[in-house]
Amino acid sequence: MVAMRLAAIPSVDRILQDPRLEPAIARHGRSLVVAELRLLLDEHRGALKSGAAPAPAAELVAALLARLQVCARPSLRRVYNLTGTVLHTNLGRALLPAEAAQAAALVLVEPANLEYDLERGERGERDAHLEALLCRLTGAEAAIAVNNNAGAVLLALHALAHGREVPVSRGELVEIGGSFRIPDIVEAAGCRLREVGTTNRTHLRDYEKAIGPQTAAILKVHASNYAVVGFTAAPAEAELAALAHARGLAFVNDLGSGSLVDLTRWGLPAEPTPMGSLAAGADLVTFSGDKLLGGPQAGLIVGKRALVDKLRGNPLKRALRLDKARIGALESVLRLYLDPERLPERLPTLRLLTRTVADISALAERLRPALHRFCGAQTEVSVQPCVSQVGSGSLPVDRLPSAALRIASARLKPAAIAQALRALPIPVISRVHEDAVWLDLRCLEDEAGFAAQLQGQSL
Ligand SMILES: *Cc1c(COP(=O)(O)O)cnc(C)c1O
Numbered sequence: 262m263v264a265m266r267l268a269a270i271p272s273v274d275r276i277l278q279d280p281r282l283e284p285a286i287a288r289h290g291r292s293l294v295v296a297e298l299r300l301l302l303d304e305h306r307g308a309l310k311s312g313a314a315p316a317p318a319a320e321l322v323a324a325l326l327a328r329l330q331v332c333a334r335p336s337l338r339r340v341y342n343l344t345g346t347v348l349h350t351n352l353g354r355a356l357l358p359a360e361a362a363q364a365a366a367l368v369l370v371e372p373a374n375l376e377y378d379l380e381r382g383e384r385g386e387r388d389a390h391l392e393a394l395l396c397r398l399t400g401a402e403a404a405i406a407v408n409n410n411a412g413a414v415l416l417a418l419h420a421l422a423h424g425r426e427v428p429v430s431r432g433e434l435v436e437i438g439g440s441f442r443i444p445d446i447v448e449a450a451g452c453r454l455r456e457v458g459t460t461n462r463t464h465l466r467d468y469e470k471a472i473g474p475q476t477a478a479i480l481k482v483h484a485s486n487y488a489v490v491g492f493t494a495a496p497a498e499a500e501l502a503a504l505a506h507a508r509g510l511a512f513v514n515d516l517g518s519g520s521l522v523d524l525t526r527w528g529l530p531a532e533p534t535p536m537g538s539l540a541a542g543a544d545l546v547t548f549s550g551d552k553l554l555g556g557p558q559a560g561l562i563v564g565k566r567a568l569v570d571k572l573r574g575n576p577l578k579r580a581l582r583l584d585k586a587r588i589g590a591l592e593s594v595l596r597l598y599l600d601p602e603r604l605p606e607r608l609p610t611l612r613l614l615t616r617t618v619a620d621i622s623a624l625a626e627r628l629r630p631a632l633h634r635f636c637g638a639q640t641e642v643s644v645q646p647c648v649s650q651v652g653s654g655s656l657p658v659d660r661l662p663s664a665a666l667r668i669a670s671a672r673l674k675p676a677a678i679a680q681a682l683r684a685l686p687i688p689v690i691s692r693v694h695e696d697a698v699w700l701d702l703r704c705l706e707d708e709a710g711f712a713a714q715l716q717g718q719s720l
Pocket residue numbers: 409410411412414435437441482483484485486515516517518548549550559560653654
């Protein structure tokens with residue numbers, strides 16, 4: 262019986278002659294179509310052996326076309342971030358302005374003076390495209406850029422303190438998420454962590470006691486994704502800098518996000534700046550390119566020339582260096598900071614963070630009918646106040662008032678609604694909260710595209 266059913270499976274060649282496969286072969290190429298067909302027939306053979314009925318050739322062709330569609334769909338795709346977290350690490354953090362993306366695209370498809378001095382006609386430095394701008398914007402003597410801020414901290418510690426001790430306050434032994442934990446980074450850099458003080462209170466005298474002949478640098482880490490409140494104490498940066506310098510040590514400050522402008526001028530909460538840290542006496546300051554700065558993924562290191570030069574000559578610098586596309590994008594974003602007045606219009610991160618509740622609520626009201634139609638009967642769609650957060654370990658306790666579309670259904674569980682929204686052509690990433698699905702519209706700028714994909718579809 263099984264043998265007969267197996268013998269009835271159409272051959273690869275016969276199926277390939279089906280005219281409905283012609284456009285698929287033209288689009289995907291014959292090799293991929295044949296490979297997917299073989300996999301499909303293998304699966305079908307397996308199903309027949311466990312008692313399934315033989316599929317007609319037409320059904321196999323339809324299944325093959327569906328498989329090819331999935332195969333051709335990119336894995337990395339655009340989504341709508343309606344989670345209410347502006348700098349969402351899992352959704353790609355900061356969004357670049359169009360001109361920064363164009364700057365990156367240009368050097369990806371054309372040759373560029375990446376490490377070439379156009380004036381002298383000889384080898385140049387890839388960091389030269391960023392250094393002058395970073396120095397101008399932060400007041401630093403020198404600057405370099407690497408793959409990300411984790412890489413920046415790793416490089417700084419490896420270059421300045423390999424094989425030696427680094428005191429860090431117990432209140433600052435942070436885990437950022439993923440696998441970035443300060444104790445692990447210190448160890449990976451080949452340094453010995455010297456824990457100082459307590460979780461809530463660390464004093465200058467604790468650092469003084471911890472410093473010995475083995476100490477190479479004092480590391481301060483910005484508590485970016487949590488807050489220690491109540492009975493707390495930590496020495497001022499200027500005190501730590503003075504102590505480090507009196508003992509001949511380097512003072513390194515990992516700011517995490519770090520903003521290149523004072524955000525309070527736009528009514529946003531204050532975030533420490535590299536300028537402030539350098540002015541307080543830090544020798545090196547590290548921060549991310551794709552958090553509040555609003556650029557591509559990068560780790561920026563600014564500070565004293567002698568120390569930056571030491572990092573530049575370290576073998577890890579080569580391993581962690583930034584690629585030309587991101588250098589192009591970062592240069593473009595940094596240039597926007599030369600005109601800070603116009604930043605909220607030109608830098609997407611700041612534009613989204615400064616969006617008004619009135620603007621977001623009006624957008625929610627406009628989209629509500631289309632979403633309600635999409636959700637269908639027994640489902641309630643309402644406009645509700647909500648709060649957004651900055652995300653990516655920036656300003657952890659501050660919340661931004663916003664507006665959301667709230668979906669509550671008597672027919673479907675919130676998780677099922679959220680899943681259906683993720684299955685749309687441009688997946689919509691929402692938040693499930695108190696038995697409902699919430700779409701915080703702060704980060705929705707493509708109103709037309711969002712509305713268009715709801716049309717003709719339903720939950
Ligand atoms: C985010 C963060 C990092 C890691 O930065 P990446 O750019 O994600 O590598 C390191 N330190 C602090 C304090 C941070 O907030």
